[in-house]
Amino acid sequence: MPTDVDVSESIIESQPLGQEPAAPSVSLLPEMVIRPRRGWFAIDLNELWQYRELLYFLTWRDIKVRYKQTVLGALWAIIQPALNMVVFTLFFGRLAKMPSDGVPYPIFVYAGLLPWTYFSHAVTQAGNSVIGDKNLITKVYFPRLLIPMGAATAGLMDFVIAMTVLGGLMVYYGFVPSVGLMLFPVLALVTYILAIGVGLWFAALNVKYRDVTYAIPFVVQLWMFCTPVIYPTTLLKKYAWVMALNPMGGLIEAYRACTLGHMPIAWASLSISCVIILAVFMGGLIYFRRMETHFADVI
Amino acid sequence: MSETVITVENLSKQYRIGVRERYGCLRESIVKGITAPFQRLRRLGQKPPPEETIWALKDVSFEVQKGEVLGIIGRNGAGKTTLLKVLSRITEPTEGEVRIRGRVASLLEVGTGFHPELTGRENIFLNGAVLGMTRKEIQRKFDEIVAFAEVEKFIDTPVKRYSSGMYVRLAFAVAAHLEPEVLLVDEVLAVGDAEFQKKCLGKMGDVAREGRTVLFVSHNMAATVKLCARGLLLSSGRLVKEGSSRETVDFYLGTSGGRTALNVALDSPERSRGRLVYITGVCGLDGSHNETTGITTGSRCAVAFGFATEAFPLQVRFAFGLIDSMGEYCLHCGSFTLGHNLCLHSSRGWIVCRFARLPLMPGTYSVNFMLQDAGGGVLDYLKNAARLTVRDGDYYGSGRLPGAGMGNVLADYDYSVIPDSLLPRERCAKKEEREWEWLPRQHISNEK
Numbered sequence: 001m002p003t004d005v006d007v008s009e010s011i012i013e014s015q016p017l018g019q020e021p022a023a024p025s026v027s028l029l030p031e032m033v034i035r036p037r038r039g040w041f042a043i044d045l046n047e048l049w050q051y052r053e054l055l056y057f058l059t060w061r062d063i064k065v066r067y068k069q070t071v072l073g074a075l076w077a078i079i080q081p082a083l084n085m086v087v088f089t090l091f092f093g094r095l096a097k098m099p100s101d102g103v104p105y106p107i108f109v110y111a112g113l114l115p116w117t118y119f120s121h122a123v124t125q126a127g128n129s130v131i132g133d134k135n136l137i138t139k140v141y142f143p144r145l146l147i148p149m150g151a152a153t154a155g156l157m158d159f160v161i162a163m164t165v166l167g168g169l170m171v172y173y174g175f176v177p178s179v180g181l182m183l184f185p186v187l188a189l190v191t192y193i194l195a196i197g198v199g200l201w202f203a204a205l206n207v208k209y210r211d212v213t214y215a216i217p218f219v220v221q222l223w224m225f226c227t228p229v230i231y232p233t234t235l236l237k238k239y240a241w242v243m244a245l246n247p248m249g250g251l252i253e254a255y256r257a258c259t260l261g262h263m264p265i266a267w268a269s270l271s272i273s274c275v276i277i278l279a280v281f282m283g284g285l286i287y288f289r290r291m292e293t294h295f296a297d298v299i
Numbered sequence: 300m301s302e303t304v305i306t307v308e309n310l311s312k313q314y315r316i317g318v319r320e321r322y323g324c325l326r327e328s329i330v331k332g333i334t335a336p337f338q339r340l341r342r343l344g345q346k347p348p349p350e351e352t353i354w355a356l357k358d359v360s361f362e363v364q365k366g367e368v369l370g371i372i373g374r375n376g377a378g379k380t381t382l383l384k385v386l387s388r389i390t391e392p393t394e395g396e397v398r399i400r401g402r403v404a405s406l407l408e409v410g411t412g413f414h415p416e417l418t419g420r421e422n423i424f425l426n427g428a429v430l431g432m433t434r435k436e437i438q439r440k441f442d443e444i445v446a447f448a449e450v451e452k453f454i455d456t457p458v459k460r461y462s463s464g465m466y467v468r469l470a471f472a473v474a475a476h477l478e479p480e481v482l483l484v485d486e487v488l489a490v491g492d493a494e495f496q497k498k499c500l501g502k503m504g505d506v507a508r509e510g511r512t513v514l515f516v517s518h519n520m521a522a523t524v525k526l527c528a529r530g531l532l533l534s535s536g537r538l539v540k541e542g543s544s545r546e547t548v549d550f551y552l553g554t555s556g557g558r559t560a561l562n563v564a565l566d567s568p569e570r571s572r573g574r575l576v577y578i579t580g581v582c583g584l585d586g587s588h589n590e591t592t593g594i595t596t597g598s599r600c601a602v603a604f605g606f607a608t609e610a611f612p613l614q615v616r617f618a619f620g621l622i623d624s625m626g627e628y629c630l631h632c633g634s635f636t637l638g639h640n641l642c643l644h645s646s647r648g649w650i651v652c653r654f655a656r657l658p659l660m661p662g663t664y665s666v667n668f669m670l671q672d673a674g675g676g677v678l679d680y681l682k683n684a685a686r687l688t689v690r691d692g693d694y695y696g697s698g699r700l701p702g703a704g705m706g707n708v709l710a711d712y713d714y715s716v717i718p719d720s721l722l723p724r725e726r727c728a729k730k731e732e733r734e735w736e737w738l739p740r741q742h743i744s745n746e747k
């Protein structure tokens with residue numbers, strides 16, 4: 001039957017959709033194939049590079065959110081290691097008379113606390129990051145690696161802020177920066193890699209086994225006591241080589257040596273630490289990638 | 300010339316369900332690991348436990364051309380969201396393969412990535428980045444996004460202070476300015492007020508017109524038919540119907556309520572039915588009281604409801620309603636409205652509702668009916684009892700009917716042009732001129 005004229009406003013024209021826009025022909029666009037993945041697979045660096053801006057935004061978000069609506073804001077980055085230093089100096093330095101390799105105890109302990117505080121924060125944040133961003137995981141696609149990476153990167157800002165206290169202490173105690181200080185950024189990078197590596201292990205395990213959320217704080221705490229932060233490695237005397245098995249052990253001593261210059265850098269234990277760090281990192285990466293495919297289903 | 304943008308081949312997704320879905324405990328996994336060999340020995344002689352898995356999608360295959368807007372419909376649990384999740388790479392298929400050309404953006408939820416502590420401005424950047432836009436892109440479109448969301452004054456307030464309407468508008472505004480080649484949308488239009496939904500539909504329409512490929516999952520059949528050219532119907536993970544959106548929607552609505560056309564589901568759980576009296580069937584009757592599967596617009600016809608009763612004679616009230624495929628209640632015919640009751644004289648018979656000229660537009664309607672006793676107590680009530688087809692017919696004698704989507708019910712009216720001197724009525728001198736004829740002109744009668 002012939003129909004009457006439509007006098008109402010229509011949202012859509014009833015003309016066929018899809019006029020050819022000035023977009024490139026479909027065959028020129030990259031093709032993406034989705035199929036079930038099997039076995040181990042390489043990291044798609046290309047994709048990570050594509051999503052680099054997202055890493056920036058996730059890091060920026062973590063940093064901003066941490067200090068929103070706080071009064072002290074960025075001061076917290078200083079307060080924690082500084083107060084730790086004060087308490088440790090009092091109880092371990094003065095009362096327990098802990099040896100400190102010939103340098104004043106406060107700066108001795110702070111040089112170790114500075115990187116340790118970053119590491120413990122980064123690992124804790126990264127470990128809980130995937131669970132925390134559960135709604136992102138189930139609703140949007142992007143390489144999941146960016147989430148723990150963002151958490152670990154956000155901690156770097158506090159690291160840098162806390163360095164000012166170290167600088168102040170060095171001035172106070174009259175330590176002149178030596179050539180060894182050039183190693184500091186390299187050590188920072190290695191710590192970053194370790195933080196990501198351990199963070200990836202924890203993050204991936206946490207999705208499946210929620211125990212990890214409770215385990216992280218206490219594992220990190222125990223780890224601190226196994227690391228020469230409060231005490232020097234020389235305290236272990238002939239068992240000092242055991243400390244090399246703790247990746248943070250070699251790193252912390254190297255931090256202290258390069259900033260304070262009181263001892264030559266122990267290259268041997270540093271190298272062993274680096275090898276272990278690399279292994280932890282690669283292992284974390286592979287395990288995370290393997291578990292990544294099931295995150296959205298299990299989380 | 301269209302090119303295939305999405306190819307889906309035998310896509311299947313399996314999920315584990317049941318006891319194993321709890322968060323695992325490391326302790327339990329260790330214990331299971333140790334006792335596993337013993338468990339296996341114990342189970343050697345017994346049957347294996349039942350499968351604790353379901354197939355959320357099974358062997359789904361289809362193709363989508365460039366610029367096509369495809370609607371995906373189905374009941375809850377049919378696998379629509381799972382399909383979108385696989386296409387967005389959020390979850391992995393168990394079997395099968397998908398090939399997509401071009402950038403994919405998925406809108407499975409409005410406000411993904413929004414953080415309540417951050418301001419609107421910051422969240423626009425964050426949400427945009429999460430959805431795949433580059434910083435430059437977001438900066439370029441920033442003003443448009445804020446204008447679309449109408450939150451200019453609040454752009455620097457933390458989002459946790461926003462009302463839910465503002466939140467949803469802002470979230471949708473960001474998502475609406477994505478420019479991917481392929482857009483996957485999942486029922487996001489279900490949130491917000493009517494004004495907002497209209498805006499969203501409009502924006503979806505614009506996106507479609509720009510030549511982007513859109514996959515649209517919705518429970519809103521009207522929106523699906525309006526926006527989408529093609530439709531896909533999923534049921535329990537399988538692709539059940541593929542065709543034009545109208546075909547698919549009609550098919551879906553046909554099977555979701557009543558059974559086969561014109562048969563009442565006697566054992567349907569939704570039915571409030573008495574033992575004493577009940578309706579046994581529905582059918583259409585043409586002008587000569589012959590059973591017909593379809594009644595014609597403008598024709599002399601009837602709708603008949605078979606009944607069975609143990610007590611007779613019995614005074615009853617009966618009413619039935621016709622609902623079109625968009626869910627609009629079009630026509631209600633009740634004996635109570637007419638002012639009298641019906642009397643059931645025998646144990647079996649038919650309640651017949653006659654129309655001199657059926658005033659319904661052609662289409663398929665679903666039938667609800669209600670049978671009550673004289674006091675109003677419900678004897679039998681069923682929604683979606685049957686499907687009634689109304690065929691194209693000539694109501695006005697002109698050979699014409701209003702177009703599709705322009706009302707369902709036809710009224711008797713006529714048009715005339717009157718000279719100005721007849722209005723205002725006070726000026727009219729002659730009584731006859733004041734009251735012009737109100738009755739419609741006589742139509743070509745269908746009386747035989």
